[in-house]
Amino acid sequence: xxxxxxxxxxxxxxxxxxxxxxxxxxxxxxxxxxxxxxxxxxxxxxxxxxxxxxxxxxxxxxxxxxxxxxxxxxxxxxxxxxxxxxxxxxxxxxxxxxxxxxxxxxxxxxxxxxxxxxxxxxxxxxxxxxxxxxxxxxxxxxxxxxxxxxxxxxxxxxxxxxxxxxxxxxxxxxxxxxxxxxxxxx
Amino acid sequence: xxxxxxxxxxxxxxxxxxxxxxxxxxxxxxxxxxxxxxxxxxxxxxxxxxxxxxxxxxxxxxxxxxxxxxxxxxxxxxxxxxxxxxxxxxxxxxxxxxxxxxxxxxxxxxxxxxxxxxxxxxxxxxxxxxxxxxxxxxxxxxxxxxxxxxxxxxxxxxxxxxxxxxxxxxxxxx
Numbered sequence: 001x002x003x004x005x006x007x008x009x010x011x012x013x014x015x016x017x018x019x020x021x022x023x024x025x026x027x028x029x030x031x032x033x034x035x036x037x038x039x040x041x042x043x044x045x046x047x048x049x050x051x052x053x054x055x056x057x058x059x060x061x062x063x064x065x066x067x068x069x070x071x072x073x074x075x076x077x078x079x080x081x082x083x084x085x086x087x088x089x090x091x092x093x094x095x096x097x098x099x100x101x102x103x104x105x106x107x108x109x110x111x112x113x114x115x116x117x118x119x120x121x122x123x124x125x126x127x128x129x130x131x132x133x134x135x136x137x138x139x140x141x142x143x144x145x146x147x148x149x150x151x152x153x154x155x156x157x158x159x160x161x162x163x164x165x166x167x168x169x170x171x172x173x174x175x176x177x178x179x180x181x182x183x184x185x186x
Numbered sequence: 187x188x189x190x191x192x193x194x195x196x197x198x199x200x201x202x203x204x205x206x207x208x209x210x211x212x213x214x215x216x217x218x219x220x221x222x223x224x225x226x227x228x229x230x231x232x233x234x235x236x237x238x239x240x241x242x243x244x245x246x247x248x249x250x251x252x253x254x255x256x257x258x259x260x261x262x263x264x265x266x267x268x269x270x271x272x273x274x275x276x277x278x279x280x281x282x283x284x285x286x287x288x289x290x291x292x293x294x295x296x297x298x299x300x301x302x303x304x305x306x307x308x309x310x311x312x313x314x315x316x317x318x319x320x321x322x323x324x325x326x327x328x329x330x331x332x333x334x335x336x337x338x339x340x341x342x343x344x345x346x347x348x349x350x351x352x353x354x355x356x357x358x359x360x
Contacts, residue, residue, distance in 0.1 A: 021347050027244045028349055032310055035360035037345060044311045055282025056302030059309065063275025064248040066322070071276055075283040086193050092267065094245020095252060099264060101243055110235070113357065118242040120356020122238055122317065124348045127334025134339040136307045144305030146304045151304050158315035165207040168305060176301030183297060 008044050013085055019043060020070060021089035025097070029125030031066035031090065033132035039073065046073070048139040059168055066090070115119050145178035192266050198204050199251050199270035206248075206275070207330060217251065227258050236356070248272070326359050 011019065019038060027034045032055060039046045046054070051069075058068030067087050074086030104111075133154075142150065153171050156162040162170075198220045206213040214237070221227050228236070236257065240250035250269055255267025289295050318331045334348040 010354025024245050026346060026349075027246070029241075030313055033244050033314075034345075041342065050273060052303040052306050053299040056299065056306035057282070057286070058279070059306055060207065060302060061275070061279050062207050063279060064203075064206065064246055064272065066246050067248070067276065068279040069280040072283045072286070075280065075287070080280075083283065087272075087276065091249070091272070093248055094243065095264070095268065098240065098243055098245065098249055098252055099256070099261065101262075102253055103238060105239060116356045116360045117353050118356070119321060119323070119327065120330060120352040120354070121349050121360045122242055122321040122352075123330040123356075124315055124334040124352025126317035126321055127331040127336075128338050128345045128348060129317060130312060130331070131314075131335040131340075131345075133307055133311035133314060134335065136310070138339075140303065140307070142304055146300075149301075150203055150304030150308040150311075154315070155306045156312075158310055158312030165205075166308070168207055168310070170303060171305050171308075173193040174301075175296050175303070175305055178304075179301035180297045183293075183300065 008046075011043065011045055011077055013081055015080055016074060016077055017041075017085040017089045019089075020074075020086040021093050024090040025093045027094070028092075028121060029129050032069070033129045035066065035069065035114055036132055036136065045077070052136060052140060060172065143178070143182045145181060146175065149175045149178055192262065195255055195258060195263055196270040198225075199255075199267050201273055203271045203275050206271075217254065221254050225258075227254070232257075241317075308346045323360075326355065330355055 023031060023035050023038050036051050036055075040048050040051050054072050055065060055069045058065040058072065061068045067090070070086040070090050071083045074082035074084070076082070078085065084107070130159075137147070137150065149171055153167060156167040156171070157164060189285075199217075202213050202216045202220065205216070207241070218230070218233055222230055222233050236253040237250050240253050241247065243249075249268065251267040251271045252264045255263035255265070257263070260264065271344065314335075318328075321327045321331065330352050334345075337343070337348050338345050
């Protein structure tokens with residue numbers, strides 16, 4: 001564990017639902033960076049380490065990783081009800097929005113103003129995602145071997161475009177080995 | 187419109203969801219095969235446009251299947267595709283979550299969890315880079331991305347500020 005702030009609040013079921021609804025609706029560029037921002041920084045329900053562990057497990061399981069993580073976070077705080085509330089809020093809002101966008105798209109095609117606006121938002125969202133990765137790395141302070149595994153994951157998926165299942169399962173043994181070594185020598 | 191199309195959506199995306207490891211976007215080529223090559227529901231250009239629309243909207247990336255479903259069968263198609271893509275693996279994730287709670291504190295599980303952390307962070311960084319590359323159509327978007335990276339990394343202000351700023355820059359300059 002890297003940080004140990006004062007006792008962390010536990011969300012009610014309604015909190016969980018509303019918060020995941022918010023994460024879904026502001027989740028430009030993908031959910032994960034925003035889920036970390038809201039769950040770790042704003043709400044303090046999870047530490048950086050806990051969030052990253054949950055997301056890591058979400059990535060080795062089949063299915064969308066943000067969804068898997070939402071199910072695990074929901075279950076952790078409110079069992080079955082939480083595991084249903086968190087992901088349905090996360091999907092519900094954006095789905096309604098997307099239905100609206102699809103209708104607009106069918107009716108008008110691509111509007112130049114909309115395109116320009118979304119291009120700007122997209123560039124900013126990309127920076128949001130990159131900045132989150134930098135922030136997480138800084139907060140987690142991984143030992144060199146784990147840092148190397150992270151950089152390899154970044155290079156494999158982001159630069160070399162190795163298929164994700166191969167990246168995840170190819171690097172997992174190295175990550176686990178590095179974690180095992182780090183835990184033996186505290 | 188027949189029921190057959192809903193079956194095709196459900197079976198097609200349900201099967202794809204089971205092999206989507208590492209993220210929904212990992213299976214984009216499989217989706218292209220299903221939607222464009224096998225069923226001919228749309229052409230490649232339309233596929234790319236819908237993908238771009240879903241990427242630009244907030245929410246889980248995997249919701250792009252909703253747009254494909256919408257194109258094929260309206261609201262019913264959208265819901266069918268999204269549920270097929272999310273429900274089967276959700277049960278697995280839930281089962282795993284229960285198992286994890288029961289095994290909490292075991293040393294080997296902790297080791298595995300910690301070992302997966304750098305991969306999770308590395309893949310976030312990779313998705314940021316891929317997004318950045320997709321929007322980098324000149325020096326202005328690149329500057330927006332760089333400024334936004336620094337802002338989110340070095341400050342604790344809400345990233346919504348940079349999205350707003352990005353929207354303004356987009357409207358004025360792009």
